Amino acid sequence: MSIVSRKEFLQRTAMAGSVLLLSQLESFALTKAEKKIKIAIIGCGSVSGQYLPHLSKSPYVELVSVCDIKPERAKKRAEEFNVPNHFPHIDQLLAGPDFDLMVTLTDMQEHGRLNKQALNAGRHVWSEKPLANTYKEGKALVDLAESRKLRIWGAPAVVNSPQFAFMSKALQEGKLGKVSSAHAHYGHTGPTWSAFFYEEGGGSLPDLGVYNIATLTGLLGPAKSLVAMTSIVTPDRAVDDKGKIPVKAEDNAMILMDHGNGVISHVQCGFNYFDPYGHEGKGQDRPTIIIWGTQGNMALVGYDWAPYGVDMATRDHEQSQRFLPDPGTYVWQQGATVISESLATGKEPLINVHHALHVLEIIEAARESGKTGKRVRLQSEFKWPIV
Numbered sequence: 163m164s165i166v167s168r169k170e171f172l173q174r175t176a177m178a179g180s181v182l183l184l185s186q187l188e189s190f191a192l193t194k195a196e197k198k199i200k201i202a203i204i205g206c207g208s209v210s211g212q213y214l215p216h217l218s219k220s221p222y223v224e225l226v227s228v229c230d231i232k233p234e235r236a237k238k239r240a241e242e243f244n245v246p247n248h249f250p251h252i253d254q255l256l257a258g259p260d261f262d263l264m265v266t267l268t269d270m271q272e273h274g275r276l277n278k279q280a281l282n283a284g285r286h287v288w289s290e291k292p293l294a295n296t297y298k299e300g301k302a303l304v305d306l307a308e309s310r311k312l313r314i315w316g317a318p319a320v321v322n323s324p325q326f327a328f329m330s331k332a333l334q335e336g337k338l339g340k341v342s343s344a345h346a347h348y349g350h351t352g353p354t355w356s357a358f359f360y361e362e363g364g365g366s367l368p369d370l371g372v373y374n375i376a377t378l379t380g381l382l383g384p385a386k387s388l389v390a391m392t393s394i395v396t397p398d399r400a401v402d403d404k405g406k407i408p409v410k411a412e413d414n415a416m417i418l419m420d421h422g423n424g425v426i427s428h429v430q431c432g433f434n435y436f437d438p439y440g441h442e443g444k445g446q447d448r449p450t451i452i453i454w455g456t457q458g459n460m461a462l463v464g465y466d467w468a469p470y471g472v473d474m475a476t477r478d479h480e481q482s483q484r485f486l487p488d489p490g491t492y493v494w495q496q497g498a499t500v501i502s503e504s505l506a507t508g509k510e511p512l513i514n515v516h517h518a519l520h521v522l523e524i525i526e527a528a529r530e531s532g533k534t535g536k537r538v539r540l541q542s543e544f545k546w547p548i549v
């Protein structure tokens with residue numbers, strides 16, 4: 163096998179997007195030392211405490227820099243995880259030691275702007291959800307990445323779980339007969355640490371509903387249209403960083419999606435759901451996603467981001483059976499690690515940016531439908547089935 167330079171490899175991997183075949187990608191080979199993807203993290207708050215331990219265990223990852231506009235947070239993470247550089251601003255991060263992939267973990271409202279700046283500086287991007295504030299902004303990022311022969315991906319990573327794969331295969335194999343309906347829900351009483359969750363551009367749809375929307379569209383196919391209702395249940399909140407604030411983004415939402423072929427699904431999410439499992443979801447072992455068909459039904463046990471099995475009952479086996487009680491190596495915070503491995507090995511991941519864009523279009527359309535009371539048609543699609 164031929165040995166290519168690190169830069170050349172990354173460029174060729176990026177180009178591979180949807181153009182090169184897997185077999186061609188596999189023909190690249192890197193020396194052992196080159197195999198690590200250099201990573202910079204921007205946003206050193208709550209979720210970075212989940213990402214960093216996972217990334218630092220990966221053989222494909224070299225942590226180069228961390229950055230936060232609250233410099234003491236970047237310094238603390240650098241010390242905790244032996245990251246050699248820390249910066250207080252993206253400009254300094256991008257001008258600092260070279261890296262391949264920026265991992266964006268800031269306030270949601272900042273993602274689009276920061277992701278664009280990283281792409282313009284020649285870096286690949288993994289972004290926490292949402293990828294951008296609007297579908298239009300997200301699409302422009304994907305186009306920019308393509309034009310610069312770079313890659314961008316967005317959370318969530320729910321399609322990576324073995325439970326998702328099991329459900330997808332069961333549907334493809336017709337185990338449920340003709341699929342008719344699905345329901346998914348996720349909520350808790352809301353984050354307490356940062357105001358952005360409740361400000362314009364925040365909300366329960368991009369923070370919570372995003373998981374269920376990704377799962378249901380991933381299982382049932384892209385949605386063609388939707389109707390939705392959104393509301394604000396708690397008009398003001400007390401948060402750690404800003405004290406008492408008015409809530410501007412929806413903290414309660416329900417969406418009905420039409421997937422074509424008669425399939426209708428429902429997602430509900432909110433920041434006003436008392437749930438003894440709380441934000442951590444620890445111990446949640448009841449179904450949160452159910453899919454019905456003419457010959458059977460199946461339910462995902464636990465949350466789609468932390469699944470504990472799939473219960474399935476069919477005409478042939480009416481007694482519900484539990485499959486896959488173990489998520490294996492899947493954890494919700496694995497996205498950037500999985501992407502690093504893909505960049506290093508040239509193997510396309512299951513996570514696809516066009517799926518993330520479709521989810522973003524749904525979130526925006528749900529808000530529009532909630533405001534106008536009208537059904538909204540959707541334009542975007544993604545390669546389906548995923549598994």
Ligand SMILES: NC(=O)c1ccc[n+]([C@@H]2O[C@H](COP(=O)([O-])OP(=O)(O)OC[C@H]3O[C@@H](n4cnc5c(N)ncnc54)[C@H](O)[C@@H]3O)[C@@H](O)[C@H]2O)c1
Pocket residue numbers: 204205206207208209210229230231232235250251252267268269270272276290291292355356368369
């Ligand atoms: N906290 C979780 O458990 C969790 C889980 C999954 C996904 N997420 C997602 O992760 C993202 C971050 O959430 P969080 O809970 O960690 O928030 P957080 O408020 O704890 O952390 C965000 C950090 O980003 C920093 N920041 C904001 N703007 C910046 C900028 N322009 N440049 C550099 N740093 C900047 C803030 O100072 C803060 O330290 C959100 O998109 C959220 O939806 C969070």
